[in-house]
C-alpha cells in the first residue's frame with residue numbers, strides 16, 4: 530500500500546491526526562514506515578509494554594548488563610535504565626517523543642510520582658535524549674496529577690493517563706500537561722469482548738465518544754477564553770480499526786494505536802463513500818487553527834451514556850480547582866462517577882501487574898548476580 534490510489538485507512542488517518550505507535554518494538558516501528566507508509570509520530574508505552582519488551586531476546590544483553598552495572602542500586606534503578614534504553618533503541622524510528630509511565634503502585638502518592646518521573650528524566654539525560662524527545666505518563670488521580678505542574682516547570686513534559694472523564698481532563702489542563710490519553714475502551718474489554726461496545730459507527734454510537742467530544746469542546750473553549758495552551762488529546766485503547774478512524778473524525782490531535790490495530794488499518798483500502806463520517810485534515814497549530822466538531826457529532830455534546838443513573842445532566846465545571854488539597858475535588862468527582870472509578874482502578878491494577886513482573890525478573894537476576 531503506498532500510492533495515492535490505494536491509500537490505506539492508516540495513511541488516511543495520518544492525514545487527520547498524528548498516528549502514534551503504542552508498542553516499543555523497533556522492528557515494528559520500522560515496518561510502519563517501510564511497509565505501511567506511515568512513520569510513527571510518538572511512541573507510547575505502559576508498564577506492560579516495558580515488561581514485554583524487556584523479555585524480548587534482542588534485549589537480553591541489555592538486561593544482563595544493566596543488572597550487573599546497577600546491582601547495588603535496587604530493582605527500580607535497573608528498571609528505569611532498561612526502560613529508557615529501550616526507548617532510545619526506537620527513537621530513530623519515530624518522528625516525535627517516546628513515553629514511559631511512572632510506577633502505578635504510587636498513583637496516590639505525589640512525592641513518589643515526582644521522584645519516579647525525575648529518575649526517568651535523569652536516565653534520559655544520561656542516554657543523551659533531550660526533554661523535547663520524551664514525556665512521562667502519570668495516572669489521572671488527584672495526588673498524581675499534583676506532581677505535573679512541578680515537572681512541567683522543570684521542563685519534563687507529562688501526559689495524563691488512565692483517563693476516562695471530563696473532570697480528569699480539566700484537572701490535566703489545570704496541571705499544564707502536554708497530553709492526555711482518554712481510553713476509548715476500558716482495559717478489561719480487550720480480553721473480555723462482552724464488555725466491548727462493538728458498534729457499527731463508533732463516532733456516534735460508542736459509549737465513550739460523547740466524553741471525547743466534550744473534552745475536546747472544553748479544551749477548545751478554554752483555549753479561546755484564556756489563550757492558554759491546552760493538553761493535546763492523544764486517544765488510546767482501540768480494539769478495532771473503525772474506532773481509530775472515529776478518533777480522526779472527532780478531531781483528536783493524535784491516536785496511539787496497538788500493533789495489532791495498526792496492521793489492520795494498513796491492510797484496509799480507504800474508500801470515503803463507505804465511511805460513516807470523514808475527518809478534516811489535521812489543524813496546525815492544533816488549538817490556534819482549530820476545527821469545529823463535525824455537525825453529525827454535535828448531538829454528543831450534551832449526553833453521557835456512561836453517566837451514573839442519578840446524573841443531573843451537568844458536565845464537570847471548569848471553575849473548580851481540581852488540584853487543590855492534593856486533588857481532593859478530583860478524587861471526589863471520580864468517586865461519584867462509578868464507571869470512571871472502576872475503570873481507573875482496573876487500569877492501575879493491570880499496570881501494577883506489569884511492573885510487578887518486571888520487578889520479579891530483575892530481583893531473580895539480582896539474586897544470581
Ligand SMILES: O=C(CO)[C@@H](O)[C@H](O)[C@H](O)[C@H](O)COP(=O)(O)O
Pocket residue numbers: 551573574575577666688690691710712715716717719763765766767785787
Ligand atoms: O495510555 C497510553 C498511551 O498514552 C497507552 O499506552 C495505554 O496504556 C494503552 O493503550 C491501554 O492501556 C490499552 O492497553 P490494553 O488494555 O490493550 O492492554
